[in-house]
Amino acid sequence: MLIDILTIFPAMFSGFLDESLVQRAKEKNLAQIRIFNLRDYSGDKHKTVDDAPFGGGGGMVLMLEPLHRALESLAKQEEEKSSTSIILTTPQGERFSQKKAFELSLKGHLIIICGHYKGVDERLKMLHPLEEISIGDYVLTGGEIPSLVIIDAVVRLIPGVLGDFESAQTDSFFEDILGPPQYTRPAEFDGLKVPDMLLSGDHEKIKKWRRKEALKRTLQNRPDLLNWNELAEEEKKWMEENEEKEKSE
Numbered sequence: 001m002l003i004d005i006l007t008i009f010p011a012m013f014s015g016f017l018d019e020s021l022v023q024r025a026k027e028k029n030l031a032q033i034r035i036f037n038l039r040d041y042s043g044d045k046h047k048t049v050d051d052a053p054f055g056g057g058g059g060m061v062l063m064l065e066p067l068h069r070a071l072e073s074l075a076k077q078e079e080e081k082s083s084t085s086i087i088l089t090t091p092q093g094e095r096f097s098q099k100k101a102f103e104l105s106l107k108g109h110l111i112i113i114c115g116h117y118k119g120v121d122e123r124l125k126m127l128h129p130l131e132e133i134s135i136g137d138y139v140l141t142g143g144e145i146p147s148l149v150i151i152d153a154v155v156r157l158i159p160g161v162l163g164d165f166e167s168a169q170t171d172s173f174f175e176d177i178l179g180p181p182q183y184t185r186p187a188e189f190d191g192l193k194v195p196d197m198l199l200s201g202d203h204e205k206i207k208k209w210r211r212k213e214a215l216k217r218t219l220q221n222r223p224d225l226l227n228w229n230e231l232a233e234e235e236k237k238w239m240e241e242n243e244e245k246e247k248s249e
């Protein structure tokens, strides 16, 4: 996958993209990440990319022309336009989710636009098919952190990036539930013991136990995620028993 980032702060990306899983994906040639300075697409010698908003008010707006020029140039480099997604980071977009990350992980080319100041000129979306993505209901200074969030979530789902894809399958949101609790050595610390089941060596039983714990946790922390119709009868029964137990405690 080719990922292009358009930003006015390219230096913000050094470090993060050279570590951990993203670095591994680059080394394995499963992801290539390029950072473009929007100022290089400005039409003047001062490299201007922002201007005051029409109608007045504070702040600046990223101008249409440099963004349009940059997108034209980047889109041209990918032959198969159908597999390119142009993402505009904005608090006004669709809320980013694991489902969206999966969808994007199947693309061949992502172009991510990092907004700044008051955002980008509204007319950009009339010139290019933008997918507007928000990473949550709060406002950050720029789209650099949101773009890193998107890249991290997407790259780990590209086939071959994770050494053990099963690990992603048991993470929160792979299905509509949270992940189960995790423990590692020592088996006992200061009187706190790891659940016996995890030491039993019975993989089938451990799998069932984890599923049960994950469901329990989802019911407690994020009941909005649960799709009761998709639960097995046995699972619905566990959940009901669990609810009864909690009520009586």
Ligand SMILES: C[S@@+](CC[C@H](N)C(=O)[O-])C[C@H]1O[C@@H](n2cnc3c(N)ncnc32)[C@H](O)[C@@H]1O
Residues within 6 Å of the ligand: 088, 089, 090, 091, 092, 113, 114, 115, 116, 117, 118, 119, 120, 133, 134, 135, 136, 137, 138, 139, 140, 141, 142, 143, 144, 146
């Ligand atoms: C200060 S914000 C602009 C906010 C905009 N005026 C508004 O009211 O929606 C500047 C830039 O940061 C990025 N940004 C801020 N918060 C974000 C969020 N929650 N999700 C995605 N991008 C965000 C966007 O690229 C945005 O253009």
